[in-house]
Every structure is written in structure tokens, then in C-alpha cells.
Amino acid sequence: MSPNAFHRLFRISAWYDVLITWPYMTPVTLGVMWTTLNSAHAASGLTPLPVLTVYGTLFANFFGTVVIIWSVVRLRLNDMRLARYDAAGRWLFSTWMLYALLNGASPLLWGFLAVELCFAVLQSLPVKTPAP
Incomplete structure (x- = not known):
């Protein structure tokens, strides 16, 4: 991969993380997102998501905060x-994610897994060294 393409990919992956992760940062935004996901489940005929407990909220907020800072x-x-x-x-x-999916997590997670794997593979590829 060319250095320019790798640089664009690197920045796109960071912006993707910001876009996807910001709702996890606070209990309020997580609650809104969880309700929306639960509605999507119902509309798709999927089983309801589990109730979001205080511990689930805490760890989701930890996750959101760390990923946003990293991004x-x-x-x-x-x-x-x-x-x-x-x-x-x-x-x-x-x-x-694969572990969760194999243990009954929402099938909506497959879409997120596909994106994660794409970025993982692409960011693991070698980058051409520019000619002097």
C-alpha cells in the first residue's frame, strides 16, 4: 500500500471510531442508543436486547471514553x-466480537465485526517505502 493510501486509511479508521463510539461515552447517550438498537431489533424480528444494568453502562462508558481518547x-x-x-x-x-456472536449476541454485531476486520487487515498490510 502506498504511504498516502495508508495515511488516508489511518485517518478514516480514527474518524469511524469517533462516529461509532461517541454514544457509549455517557450514560444518557448510551441509553438513547440502546433504546434505538432495541427498536431496530424489534423491527427486524430479533429478540430484545438485555436490560442495560449499571455495570453494563459503566463498562460501556469506559469503552467509549477510552476509544474516543485513542481516536x-x-x-x-x-x-x-x-x-x-x-x-x-x-x-x-x-x-x-466473534466470541460474543458465537455465544448469542445480536446478529447486528456481524456488520461491526466486518468493519473491524477490514480495518485490522488493511492497517496490518505493509507500506511501500518511498523512493529517495
Whole structure:
């Protein structure tokens, strides 16, 4: 992959994380998102999501906060070396999503897994060294 393409990919992945993760940052935004997802489940004929407990909310808020901070760091520092760390995180997130899916998690998670795997693979590819 060319350095320019890798740089664009790196920035797109960070913006994707901001877009997808911000609702997890606060109990209020998480509640709204959870209600919306539950409505999507009902409309699709899927089983309802479990009740969001205080512990689920706490860990979702931890997740949202850490991912948003990590995304901002990647965008602000603009250091493509961070893409390799991000790829490692995406491989791990993909593993946990697959585990959840195999244990009855919402099938809507397959879409998020597909995106995570795409970014994991692409951010793991070698980058061409520019000619001197």
C-alpha cells in the first residue's frame, strides 16, 4: 500500500471510531442508543436486547471514553505508526466480537465485526517505502 493510501486509511479508521463510539461515552447517550438498537431489533424480528444494568453502562462508558481518547490521539498526532497499534486492538476487538456472536449476541454485531476486520487487515498490510 502506498504511504498516502495508508495515511488516508489511518485517518478514516480514527474518524469511524469517533462516529461509532461517541454514544457509549455517557450514560444518557448510551441509553438513547440502546433504546434505538432495541427498536431496530424489534423491527427486524430479533429478540430484545438485555436490560442495560449499571455495570453494563459503566463498562460501556469506559469503552467509549477510552476509544474516543485513542481516536483523538491518532487524529491529533497524525503518526501512522499508531495504525499498527490500532490494528492490534482491532484484531482483539474482532476476537471478542466473534466470541460474543458465537455465544448469542445480536446478529447486528456481524456488520461491526466486518468493519473491524477490514480495518485490522488493511492497517496490518505493509507500506511501500518511498523512493529517495
